[in-house]
Amino acid sequence: MRGGRSTVATRSSAKKRRPTRAVAKTANPSAAGTPAPVLVTIFDYVRFAAARLTRARVTVAHGTTDPVAEAAFLVGEAMHLHPDEVEPLAARRVPKAAGRRILGWIEQRIATRKPAAYLVNRMYMRGMAFYVDERVIVPRSFIGELLDSHFGGDDVLRLRDPATVTRVLDLCTGSGCLAILAARAFPNATVDAADLSADALTVAERNVQEHRLEDRIQLAQGDLFAAVSGKRYDLIISNPPYVDAQGMASLPHECLAEPRMAFDGGADGIDLVRRIIDGAKTHLASGGGLLCEVGRCKPAIEKAYPRADLLWLDTEESEGEVFWIDAATLADCAPARHPVGTA
Known part of the structure; x- marks a missing residue:
């Protein structure tokens, strides 16, 4: 996944x-x-x-x-x-x-x-070690690779000059791994890492301390943007729950050991993604952008936002599972309208 x-x-x-x-x-x-x-x-x-x-x-x-x-x-x-x-x-x-x-x-x-x-209370992302236990999903996001490949020195792939990124928000931070990777990728940035789960934030706090980033990463508890009301960011990253109802019914036994709330994305998998797209409009600074992982929900996203100019990004192990949209484009991004009497 x-x-x-x-x-x-x-x-x-x-x-x-x-x-x-x-x-x-x-x-x-x-x-x-x-x-x-x-x-x-x-x-x-x-x-x-x-x-x-x-x-x-x-x-x-x-x-x-x-x-x-x-x-x-x-x-x-x-x-x-x-x-x-x-x-x-x-x-x-x-x-x-x-x-x-x-x-x-x-x-x-x-x-x-x-x-x-x-079993060992450890997992690695991009070569960095993170503490994990049953309070958080085991980190395995494609966004870590994209922070390295699309915000570096390659002018063709670069979405944003990392030196100009000074404010980052990591929504649904879980163990805090993406927030920590973002702090590494953007040396001039402070990072807010938000999650609804107090247990997850306890794990994230441990990882932030182990990587000695207390002065650059601020943890916040709340429901998505409610945790950072009124703030704006150069970059918002999120690996939210995005498993649809069919997927939730057939999760492998190993995944049942992980927090259910870290998977469950509603009937079509994008309940939280919709809220992130809609809420990001008022939380991105000029020139900023949203980087969001949605797994296999690309068709559902494109159906929900047919006029959205989403840039789908590939990694070494994924195709079209993460999208980027900049603040200017996001301002004009509206969900699909349904005729009266349709769902």
Whole structure:
């Protein structure tokens, strides 16, 4: 569903292994009478964990792209490694304590179907680590990539010169990850991060403190723009709830561990998106713009706002799931009118 994913690959080491090896025993062998796997290196554990996750048919949708990447993520956390370090260090031996931690997490992941990020209380976006728990959705927004790719030095892709952005609003901030990424992308900006959930803001506060951005990020509780009444911004970013009723009825088990309010976008998925588009008109400064993620709701958005000049942006892993609209265009953006007697 989301982006900013960690795509860690693994490969075997060319070095010869020592003839004597430790044998790691799992609490739940995959088949009766099957010998316990021989696990020594990071590569061994990633390969074993990926096979277990694949056989168990877990849903991978929380910051990793496949069972191998998820296995590498968990092994890396047990070894206190950044995801980018796992592959280069694949031949490193895993201490017994870390090995037990890995095997425990894998069995817990399969038994509970909780997202891996909740098991280790960590997820990465754009290389940065964030604390997460069940009070917030696991961060996986495509907006993080767009902050890097469309607000940099490339004049063709650039939506706005980052040096001129001084006021940013992150609506539905959750864990605060996008607000923190925005503070990194726009060094001259202060950021307001708003959410309706007090629990989510507690998590966001922890992340803001861990990244030492208390002087630049202000947290606000409230219902969308009500949390920042009267303020105007150069940039508004939002990754709001956008799952429609059909999608809510078929959420995978892993997603049920996350806050329902972080998903539920109403019958067609865009209840909050409509309010964001309509409210942004009075909260954007001249020359500003709205960057909003809507998942697969592009058809619903275009139906609701047929005359809106929306710029749909692609990322490495998405097509048309995030739109940009500038303040001048937004001022003329009106929702579709329905004939009397129609819904």
